[in-house]
Amino acid sequence: MDFIIRTPRVPTPGETLTVHSFDTGFGGKGANQAVACARLADSDIKVSMVGNLGDDGFGADYFEALKREGLDSKNVRSLKGEKTGISTIIVDDDGENRILFAPNANYAISPEESKDWELVPEEADVVVFQLEIPSRVVYHNVRQASKKGKHVIFNPAPAELLPEDIYQHIDTLVMNETESSILSHSKSGTPEDIAQHFLSKGIKDTVIITLGGDGLVYATKAGLKGRLAAKKVKVVDTTAAGDTFVGGYAVQRAKNVGKDFEYEKALGFATLAASITVQRRGAMDAIPKRDEL
Template sequence: MQANVVIVGSLNMDLVTRAPRLPRAGETLAGQSFVTVPGGKGANQAVAAARLGAKVAMIGCVGNDAYGEQLRAALLAEGIDCQAVTAVAGESTGVALIVVDDSSQNAIVIVAGGNGHVAPAVVDRFDALLSQAQVVICQLEIPVETVGHVLKRSRELGKIVILNPAPAVGPLPDDWYPWIDYLIPNESEATALTGLPVDSVTTAQAAAATLMKAGVGKVIVTLGEQGALFATQASAQHFAAPKVQAVDTTAAGDTFVGGFAAALAEGKSEAEAIRFGQVAAALSVTRSGAQPSIPTVEDVQGYPS
């Protein structure tokens, strides 16, 4: 299989508990349930792109442990090319500790584990995968220098380059912006990147303008229930969100990114790809968990238009 979407990023085992609300500092709460679920922004986006129609390859690192074996098996079960998912001896697999409250909001702590070993040299061993791809996606759960390396190399190869800047703690390196075709932050990430408050379509437009001034090609700010703003140098368009009853918002952003990329790789227009990603993300929040919540192409096609 020749992948048309390649994800370079993180693989985590999500350790998920549900509680009535998120705990305050120093507080112990009684939880309602606990499950382990395959996750990590990179792996989530790989699963989303695969379920939503793309041929996908994943580049990343896990620990040499049971969680790592389970994560790799989960990707293989989705038909994802895992030749570049490397087990690191003596290291744990990345984990995400997630608390979900009764209003479906979540708080997450991440331990990088194997994800910290995704060095530029690791990516270079699988340059053929990048060369074959149409779309390359990165996030920020692997070392920053590796993300920059992948963005630059993908631009050199003439690929469609997507960066989901999550988790974002501040502005991106200045030299990254011209390498990015589509920058896809949520509200808090757009705020971290620009220093501007982002909580509406109007404020998202101001943040997107700042990011494009820095050199990025196009910006999609995802706004949860408020939909998404798609901004280019020439225009800005708001896409309303499908109306659903949220159960768990975990991996909604990852589902959008994977769906958007899969649709672009299939040749859909930007507007079609955004709407496709939005419906996929909306369906995902009606289900619990990260990868288990991600819908299929058939699910999205069956959604009332």
């Protein structure tokens, strides 16, 4: 669940500041990306969400929200005695956001490898991962999905250094500029250089680095590369822009399984969807439907 605070600016240490507004909403990177997939997909694409909720009121409300989106939620578990994960999102007058994440039920997974760790649906062709459940569980499932021939899309957020072997199990690595700097141990070099750096680590298909208002760069194992400009729009709130982009890209991948993939067409679709999201307030509420593009 998202607790969203809109403020003219971020307060300084020790300062009390009166803000513009406070709202609650459904969020979380995985759920935002799943909802983006569901809203942006063709009717023949099935979207399934995998994750944990608490057995509190937030969790009950969340199940109803997922049903309304037409998502398959049979792999979303309600955990007795746990609280649903929350994020506090602070949005300033420039539309920039700062997020504080309390995992709660997201992290309520066995500390030792077990059946509890097996999360990837067998029927999935494309699987999207983030890092809002324990990273060791994510890495296990990335490896399993890769071995089963699924297209693995990995969005390393919240960002952390990845095990060196994990790159060879990722088909598409998509991250923003900050995340790419953390993962590459470097704040120097052009985004194009950093994309090539990650390809050299073993990424199987594509590296995408989103640059906010400056668009994105991408590079592929096959040697394709380029830069796409962002849509020029009035930015209100960037909270779910990255999640919308990932969802838009994922449905293009799912739509083209077994076919030649048109990278710039897919990236343009995802960029257009994200450009609509940033013009709206909220996280999940801001994600557009396919007929709005």
